[in-house]
Amino acid sequence: MEYFTQIKSSLGKQGVTLVAVSKTKTPEEILNVYNQGQRIFGENRVQELLEKQPLLPSDIQWHMIGHLQTNKVKYLAPFVDMIHAVDSLKLLRRIEREAANQQRCIDVLMQVKIATEASKFGFTPQELIVVGQELSSVSLSHVRICGVMGMASFVDDTDQVRSEFRMLKQIFDSLRTSHFTQTPQFNTISMGMSGDYKLAIEEGSTMVRIGSLIFGARG
Ligand SMILES: *Cc1c(COP(=O)(O)O)cnc(C)c1O
Numbered sequence: 001m002e003y004f005t006q007i008k009s010s011l012g013k014q015g016v017t018l019v020a021v022s023k024t025k026t027p028e029e030i031l032n033v034y035n036q037g038q039r040i041f042g043e044n045r046v047q048e049l050l051e052k053q054p055l056l057p058s059d060i061q062w063h064m065i066g067h068l069q070t071n072k073v074k075y076l077a078p079f080v081d082m083i084h085a086v087d088s089l090k091l092l093r094r095i096e097r098e099a100a101n102q103q104r105c106i107d108v109l110m111q112v113k114i115a116t117e118a119s120k121f122g123f124t125p126q127e128l129i130v131v132g133q134e135l136s137s138v139s140l141s142h143v144r145i146c147g148v149m150g151m152a153s154f155v156d157d158t159d160q161v162r163s164e165f166r167m168l169k170q171i172f173d174s175l176r177t178s179h180f181t182q183t184p185q186f187n188t189i190s191m192g193m194s195g196d197y198k199l200a201i202e203e204g205s206t207m208v209r210i211g212s213l214i215f216g217a218r219g
Contacts, residue, residue: 004036004214011208016201019063019190021211023048024218027055033214034060040081042209046072053079065149065190065209067121070094074101082107084149084190084209087121089134092143099142107146109190112171114164115153122150125171132179145180147188147206148172152196161196165203172204 004020011018019042022030030041034057043049044066053062061081068076068083070091076083077098086092086108099106110131111122123131135145150168152161172189180186192200192208200208212218 017207085111109149114150149190169204
């Protein structure tokens with residue numbers, strides 16, 4: 001917790017948005033950080049988010065940062081602010097439908113596989129090019145595609161981590177040029193966690209997801 005104020009102010013100066021990742025943490029722990037001014041919190045499991053959300057202040061902006069199954073979108077649609085890990089057009093269409101049902105607009109990011117280690121989720125850069133072309137055929141009036149999200153490999157090799165972040169920034173730039181020039185809200189690169197957020201910011205991150213540095217290690 002002692003780091004919170006420090007991190008918050010340094011990110012603020014750099015114009016980087018902080019998502020405080022509160023998974024496994026209690027409502028009391030979250031409220032403690034809330035009371036220091038934080039409003040954006042991230043969770044990676046639907047059930048856990050649904051349990052905590054009603055217990056906490058209603059002006060919290062909840063970000064779903066973990067993998068999301070299409071059949072669970074309806075539970076989040078009434079309140080979720082941003083969904084970071086959109087990894088299929090099917091999921092994107094479902095978010096559109098459920099947001100429309102709630103007469104809401106939900107912000108989303110496209111998850112990109114940037115880590116070399118086998119990770120299950122996210123579009124490969126190649127897939128994303130195809131998806132970009134298909135996007136124009138999906139009518140989205142209750143979803144705003146705001147950018148991309150990625151997780152670097154969990155390795156000590158900072159050159160590798162840096163090059164993965166750099167790749168995500170390049171993918172963001174090329175998507176923006178090819179499909180989102182008329183879309184000012186396409187402005188977010190969600191990359192960087194407790195262990196690598198400084199590198200991520202050097203490589204162009206606009207949003208970092210930090211858990212253990214703020215809340216302490218998870219048990
Ligand atoms: C847990 C998690 C984080 C935060 O991890 P820390 O290392 O605790 O900062 C960030 N992003 C995602 C997707 C996570 O699941």
